[in-house]
Every structure is written in C-alpha cells, then in structure tokens.
Amino acid sequence: MVSFFLHRLRLALITIFGVTLLVFIAARLSGDVVYTLVDASAGQEEIDKMRRQLDLDKPVWLQYISYVGHVARGDFGRSIRYQRPVVEVIAERIQKTVQLGLAAFAVAVSLGISLGILAARTRGSLIDRAARTLAVLAQSMPHFWIGIMAILIFAVILRWLPTSGSGTWQHLVMPALTLATFPMAAIMRITRSSMLETLDAEYVKFLRVKGLAERLIVWKHALRNALIPVVALSGIQLGNLLGGAVIVETVFSWPGLGNLMVESIVSRDYPVIQSGVLMIAVFLITLNFLVDLVFGVIDPRIRYN
C-alpha cells in the first residue's frame, strides 16, 4: 500500500510540474507582461525597473523557478482588469461554480444511474431504446446550444424561468440541467452496460436459481458490483463538468469561475486565465489522486497492477 501510495503521489507531482511548465510557456507566449503593468507614458527606465522587479531580465529557466516559487507561496500575480491579486478575483467566483457543478453532478449521477438500471433491466424494450437514443443524442449536441434552446423554450416562449443571472433557485434550474446532460448520458451508458454484464455473472444466475426476488438481486447484489466502473467514470466526469461549466456559465451569465475566464479572454486578462487553469488543474489532479487511493483501498487488484 505504501509503495502504491508513493507511486501515485510521484505521478501526481510530475503532472503538477508539467502543468506549471505548460502554463508558464503559455504566459510567456502571450506577450510581454511588462507593458500591461506600466502606464503607456512610462519611460524606458521605468520599464527596465519593472522588468527587474519581475525577474524578467534573468534567464528563462530562472524565471520559471521564480514563477513556481511565487505560485507555491500562493502569489499568482495581479489581474490586469481588476488591478487586484488574482487569488482574490478567483476566490470570489468559486462558490458559484461549486454550487452549479454540485447541482449538475447530483442530477447527472442520480438520473444517469437510475436510467441506466432501468434500461438494463428492460433490455431491448422501447424504454431501453428510447434511453439509449436520448443518450447518443445528448452526446451529439453542444452544451451551449442546448442552453440557448432551453432559454428559447422555457424563458422566451413559456416564460417559466429567468433567462440568465443568479440568485434564486429558478436561476439554477436551466444551467444545472444543461450542464448535466453530457455526464448524465455518459453515466447512463456505462451503468447500463456494467449492469448487463453483472446480471449475466455466475453468482447472479445462482441467486436466481436460489429463488431470490429479482428486486433484491438487482438492488442488493448486482448494483454494488455494477457501480465500480460507474464511480470511476463519475470522477472523470467531474473534470468534464468543470470544463463544461465555462460554456454553460457564459450562456446563462452565471457569475462563476467559467464566466470569469471567458470575460478574461475578452479583456486580455491573461494572469487570471493562466492562474485559473493552473488552480483547476491542480484541484483535479489532487481529486484524481484521492480517487485512485480510495480505489486502491477498495479493490486490491488495482494496487498490484
């Protein structure tokens, strides 16, 4: 277990190192940061001074080390647009994204798993076919289009829900459902196929021969085993959800992190974009590391693989 833990930790740390390198390269390619920090009227002397302050007169590899040093101390630089530390700007928006993400994740997991079980139990029936068709369709539509169509139908035509913004629970309905479509379809598909596989296993056949009620077989015995790949996939879907949130928040003007990132493209606020990507990546790497550990504890086969 200890060697498994250390191996995974090493991989996670290498990945974090890679992400910082990637973000650093993107930051350097996006132009000379000095000109965004000094006044347009600044003289050469002032520019040189700023350059020295930011270590930009040093060799690139030293700049990278100094960058990592700053990041490790929680200093992500200043937002060009808001003229405040990036950490503050991002922290203000995180709560809204977490709220949206959790709502969407709850919908995706609960609906995806129940539909998947239903489809597996009624294999080949009309319900099964309808569920599978819907899943394929949901995975073929862009998020932002689903969102816009939802606004058209439920806000513009029917006037049931507000078009955009946040505040009441009504504001949360459309963005959460839109964001949930894609992971829900993926979870439904994997639940269905995993459930079918499990229901075909020898021990399930034995339970049937034994005369156990089908309800008990499905919910008590098969489901637990069938859910292992579903849980693994749900972890991956959480990452996709954060990516999808960027688009969905933009469509519904939901004031979260994703919306901030897109606004920052328009205002060329690169420090916010780059630090945002870095923070989200580190969060996801940590999350996946923890999920791996949990799986290593639950399922010893993974540990020795």
Added chain:
Amino acid sequence: MTWRSLRRFPWIPVLLLAPVVICGIAGPLLYPHDPTVVNLLAPRKPPAWLAGGDPAFLLGTDHFGRDLLSRLIEGARVTLMVAVLGVVVAAVIGITAGMVAGYFGGWIDNVVMRIVDVKMSIPTILLTILIGSAFGGGLVTIICSIIFVFWADYARVIRGETLSLRERGYVALAKVANCSHVRILLRHILPNLFATCMVLFSLQLGRALIVEAAITFIGLGIQPPASAWGLLIAEGRNYLATAWWIPTFAGLAITMTVLGTNLLGDWLRDALDPKLRQL
C-alpha cells in the same frame, strides 16, 4: 448487393453526413444567395414557411439580411475543414507517439505518458482558453487546440494496443529476421492498429466539431465575417427573442453532423472490432 449487406450498410450515419460533406465540397455551387451579401432591407426574415417569410430565403435571413441557408452551407466548409485537419494532424502525432512509447517502453514511454497526463488533467475548454491566451484567437488557435486536445487520446489508446502487439510471435520473428525497428513498426504493427485508428478518428471528429463550435462560441475561434456554425449560434444568441431560427438551424447542423460521426464510429467499431467497446 444482397439484402443482408444492404441492411448492414450504415444508412443513418451516411444519410446524416452526406449533405454536410456535399455542402463542404461543393459549397459555392450550392449557395442560393451570396452568403456575404448584406441586405439591410430584409434583416431577420423568418423561414419561408412562416408568416412574413420569403420563398427566396428558405431558412430566413440573419441580422444583416444575409441568407441563412447560404451561410450554413458556407459554414459547413469552414467547420469541416478545421475539424478534419485538426484531427488528422492529431492522429499522425498521436499514433506515432503511441507506437513509439508502446514499442520501446522505458524513458520514452514515461515521457510520452506524463505529457498525456498533463493534458488529461486540464479540462478541454480550459486548455483551449490557455492556448488562446498564448496565440490569440483565430484559425491557428482552433487547429492547435484540436491537435493538442486529441493527440493524447490516440497516444494513450495506441500505446496500449502496441504494448500487446509487440509481444506477438510475428514481431519476434521479424526481429530475428533482422528487421529494423522502423520496419517492424510500419509493416507489422501499424496495419494491426487500423481498426482502432478508424474508430477513434470517427468518434473524435464528432468531438472535434463540438470543441471547435465551443471555442468559436466563446470568441476565440473563427472570427466574423467568416461563417462557421459556432459563430452563427453566438451571433444568433443575441436575437433569440426575434430571430430564433439563426441559432436553431446552426445548432441542428452541428447536432446532425456530430450524431452522424458518432453513429458511424459506433458502426465501424461493431463492424471492425467489437472488442473496442471502451473507446
């Protein structure tokens, strides 16, 4: 052609994709109107079958009075070109990296897989935003993003397949026969990866179309006055209450194409190698 082979033919995906491909190739010959001509006297005309519609503009006009159908046809060309180009380059890079990593193993494998890990740890849209922040918007950003996002999937899958292929008897024999590594990779391993590559290509094309539309939607991709489906949705979004047809038809075009490539990928997988279910 027998009845059985007709039944097995992937009719639905082909029927969904054919109009898109024809529009992409023969675009300029099919425009009912010039898609770039602005007609401020006829802005936001509804589709021909609705009250106030004009039979000359089958799907209506956009906010500048341009014919929506012509813009959709023009968009097919740009959209397909970008997605196909991106996925092809990604495939070449990914297959090469995956084969080399799987075949040689050791530190090469380690380096490739760690780069794949880095890519996997950043959600796709955020990765494109990061690339956009480095290169600015436009075609370069979209194509770079698609390449960067999709090569890793190829590399991961192809590496896994190569790992098992290199243990086969015929590879050992080829080594005994003093074949070079390059020859073994190209003549003995690559042909066996064909099925996997085709299935991945088809499924990724659909994903690439969605990524492309999303990048364009947030303003980092194809810029106006060009026509691309993602752009039409972004533009039409501002006229949702008065001109619902602009985003609706553009979105339908994307959905139809992505559905077509997804179903084609599923069909290819079942036809070529049902074991590839995980892709």
